[in-house]
Amino acid sequence: xxxxxxxxxxxxxxxxxxxxxxxxxxxxxxxxxxxxxxxxxxxxxxxxxxxxxxxxxxxxxxxxxxxxxxxxxxxxxxxxxxxxxxxxxxxxxxxxxxxxxxxxxxxxxxxxxxxxxxxxxxxxxxxxxxxxxxxxxxxxxxxxxxxxxxxxxxxxxxxxxxxxxxxxxxxxxxxxxxxxxxxxxxxxxxxxxxxxxxxxxxxxxxxxxxxxxxxxxxxxxxxxxxxxxxxxxxxxxxxxxxxxxxxxxxxxxxxxxxxxxxxxxxxxxxxxxxxxxxxxxxxxxxxxxxxxxxxxxxxxxxxxxxxxxxxxxxxxxxxxxxxxxxxxxxxxxxx
Amino acid sequence: xxxxxxxxxxxxxxxxxxxxxxxxxxxxxxxxxxxxxxxxxxxxxxxxxxxxxxxxxxxxxxxxxxxxxxxxxxxxxxxxxxxxxxxxxxxxxxxxxxxxxxxxxxxxxxxxxxxxxxxxxxxxxxxxxxxxxxxxxxxxxxxxxxxxxxxxxxxxxxxxxxxxxxxxxxxxxxxxxxxxxxxxxxxxxxxxxxxxxxxxxxxxxxxxxxxxxxxxxxxxxxxxxxxxxxxxxxxxxxxxxxxxxxxxxxxxxxxxxxxxxxxxxxxxxxxxxxxxxxxxxxxxxxxxxxxxxxxxxxxxxxxxxxxxxxxxxxxxxxxxxxxxxxxxxxxxxxxxxxxxxxxxxxxxxxxxxxxxxxxxxxxxxxxxxxxxxxxxxxxxxxxxxxxxxxxxxxxxxxxxxxxxxxxxxxxxxxxxxxxxxxxxxxxxxxxxxxxxxxxxxxxxxxxxxxxxx
Numbered sequence: 001x002x003x004x005x006x007x008x009x010x011x012x013x014x015x016x017x018x019x020x021x022x023x024x025x026x027x028x029x030x031x032x033x034x035x036x037x038x039x040x041x042x043x044x045x046x047x048x049x050x051x052x053x054x055x056x057x058x059x060x061x062x063x064x065x066x067x068x069x070x071x072x073x074x075x076x077x078x079x080x081x082x083x084x085x086x087x088x089x090x091x092x093x094x095x096x097x098x099x100x101x102x103x104x105x106x107x108x109x110x111x112x113x114x115x116x117x118x119x120x121x122x123x124x125x126x127x128x129x130x131x132x133x134x135x136x137x138x139x140x141x142x143x144x145x146x147x148x149x150x151x152x153x154x155x156x157x158x159x160x161x162x163x164x165x166x167x168x169x170x171x172x173x174x175x176x177x178x179x180x181x182x183x184x185x186x187x188x189x190x191x192x193x194x195x196x197x198x199x200x201x202x203x204x205x206x207x208x209x210x211x212x213x214x215x216x217x218x219x220x221x222x223x224x225x226x227x228x229x230x231x232x233x234x235x236x237x238x239x240x241x242x243x244x245x246x247x248x249x250x251x252x253x254x255x256x257x258x259x260x261x262x263x264x265x266x267x268x269x270x271x272x273x274x275x276x277x278x279x280x281x282x283x284x285x286x287x288x289x290x291x292x293x294x295x296x297x298x299x300x301x302x303x304x305x306x307x308x309x310x311x312x313x314x315x316x317x318x319x320x321x322x323x324x325x326x327x328x329x330x331x332x333x334x335x
Numbered sequence: 336x337x338x339x340x341x342x343x344x345x346x347x348x349x350x351x352x353x354x355x356x357x358x359x360x361x362x363x364x365x366x367x368x369x370x371x372x373x374x375x376x377x378x379x380x381x382x383x384x385x386x387x388x389x390x391x392x393x394x395x396x397x398x399x400x401x402x403x404x405x406x407x408x409x410x411x412x413x414x415x416x417x418x419x420x421x422x423x424x425x426x427x428x429x430x431x432x433x434x435x436x437x438x439x440x441x442x443x444x445x446x447x448x449x450x451x452x453x454x455x456x457x458x459x460x461x462x463x464x465x466x467x468x469x470x471x472x473x474x475x476x477x478x479x480x481x482x483x484x485x486x487x488x489x490x491x492x493x494x495x496x497x498x499x500x501x502x503x504x505x506x507x508x509x510x511x512x513x514x515x516x517x518x519x520x521x522x523x524x525x526x527x528x529x530x531x532x533x534x535x536x537x538x539x540x541x542x543x544x545x546x547x548x549x550x551x552x553x554x555x556x557x558x559x560x561x562x563x564x565x566x567x568x569x570x571x572x573x574x575x576x577x578x579x580x581x582x583x584x585x586x587x588x589x590x591x592x593x594x595x596x597x598x599x600x601x602x603x604x605x606x607x608x609x610x611x612x613x614x615x616x617x618x619x620x621x622x623x624x625x626x627x628x629x630x631x632x633x634x635x636x637x638x639x640x641x642x643x644x645x646x647x648x649x650x651x652x653x654x655x656x657x658x659x660x661x662x663x664x665x666x667x668x669x670x671x672x673x674x675x676x677x678x679x680x681x682x683x684x685x686x687x688x689x690x691x692x693x694x695x696x697x698x699x700x701x702x703x704x705x706x707x708x709x710x711x712x713x714x715x716x717x718x719x720x721x722x723x724x725x726x727x728x729x730x731x732x733x734x735x736x737x738x739x740x741x742x743x744x745x746x747x748x749x750x751x752x753x754x755x756x757x758x759x760x761x762x763x764x765x766x767x768x769x770x771x772x773x774x775x776x777x778x779x780x781x782x783x784x785x786x787x788x
Contacts (some may be wrong), residue, residue: 027638028736029554032638034723040724041750044557044558044724045557045558047726048556048558048559048726049558051726051727052443052479053443053444054440055440055441055443056435056436057440058727059725059726061639061723061724061725061735062723062724063638063720063722063723063724064640064723075525081635081637107680124522148483187693214412216748217746217750218750219747219749219750219755220748238750239750242524242526242750242751242752243750243752243756244521244522244523245514245518245522245523245524250523306475306558322512334626
């Protein structure tokens, strides 16, 4: 009897939830965000503070998945089962705008939240590095000009560099960081070494013997540095600032990365960070407009705000004001 | 005669010598085998000891965090608030709620950091700290602690109340000595005045470690890392286990009963049996992919919901329960069945009145071990979006949520050192504690029920 009643109850319960769920999913009351793992810490902080500051709205849920993964979910269509906001560490691509339009997502509002620096860091106990894009290219490129041997030690490239074995841990191509690393370091370095106008296909080929591509988080890169102290890793500036006791940062073209040098544009390896809002969901899912305003407020993304303390480099006030203006006036990057 | 006797005695001696010789060899082999076995057990124990020692050593300190016993003055000049609204006679529910929301909004906008700065300055460290340094010592979640105190009791405004404020993650790291004191200022997280103030307050006893209950009562947080907790992940895991128990156990036991007691033995049931055994060996991540495709894309169940996680884990646990239940049923002696049938019981009565009660302990153990296995499963949950950052305790299995093993994964990847160092291991300890509890429950129930049966 016991087993009979319980199994009946269980089947009834299962049938009940399966039928009730789609109906419940239609009426979503919290903002749903997904995308770049670089933007995730900032978006999570704002989401939490938003939930605390606005008692009438629920705390938004922030998922990762990378810039491309987030935009793919974003472009899946309009409706409660699709996300409202996609975080991205790069601007949306034309191809993504097209696939968005094909699924009916035409009102896409771009929000630029600030800047992020990309730093080269090594073990705090090792020697100092003063890097240039051409040094980094020469260290890890598969294609070098004829007559130039592939270096083993950093000092083989330039006598100013330490006599340390070349090992680098760089972000894998699923990270938006990889694109910036190539555009701001590898390609300029390639032009300096191989000559102007070298094909990007040629430049982008890296050596396999001394480069590790990290698909996971920065903590994985940090673990590489701990296991092989010769490793030079690529990190976000915010991660480096949280771990200054174990990491030391290399200068790039003579500039030390910091909030100030990235904000002023002196430090070359930086990029803007974005999120994209689905216009069709504004007014349907409660709180989206308030979330955007709150995110761009001085207390969050502004100079001296919560996000600056977490490592985001604030955009100039006029730029933020322009971004907010565009959002409120419904300026869309979609088709 | 004597010759024959002699040769017989000699032969016996020879035989004895031979046996004695081989006995030594055989005993030697046994000793060696025993030693080998013992060595394996010791090696296994050593591995477990290293693993547990490592986890406990890193995780246990996370359960004690430094606090500041502060006197907080709820300054009416800072908390500039109207009276908390009271529902007037004749006021509609909606109006009252709107008025209440407005009041809560104003409460949220109060600059609570001003009270914290004043409290740190008055704590008697004797060190001159600026506002920024004072705020950096205390966890940013303290703002909401003070706000909630006023929301609960507006009469506090104008009073001075002792409040225990949690130190920030950086402050806690410094107080625990996790950061080298020899590092130069530019490589420290806190400014020199802030560090000196913490040291002075520890010396005066105002800053001291206390058990971190909030690890169990708070939800995950990135904005205030020192007060992040496991409550949301715990409830997520709880709902998932509820779904698994409600679905996997009855369905698994019923299928095992049918296959073992009622189903005809033919090619179809053989095929089913082979498939169940295969299903038990399918890697868990495959169930995650299946769950994402079926429950989310076809049934449109919400992402990151414990219900979906529970359904996926049910699929994963089913074969384990079916196989264990069937072997328990097979262990019941046929005489019991024949006796029941012999005195006129129907097949159904035979199964439910005689066979099932005897196998109950075995089924229960199998179910609990299956559930414990499901509790620790991570890979399939990542594929159905349970790795999102959710700062809420789920109220129903349909709300978005994290889960304990996923929380371990998320904290491990967090950039704050107090997460990827100690807090990850604290979460592992909680998860392991739950597992050990479940397994102990299984053993206790089995011995109790077996004695009864």
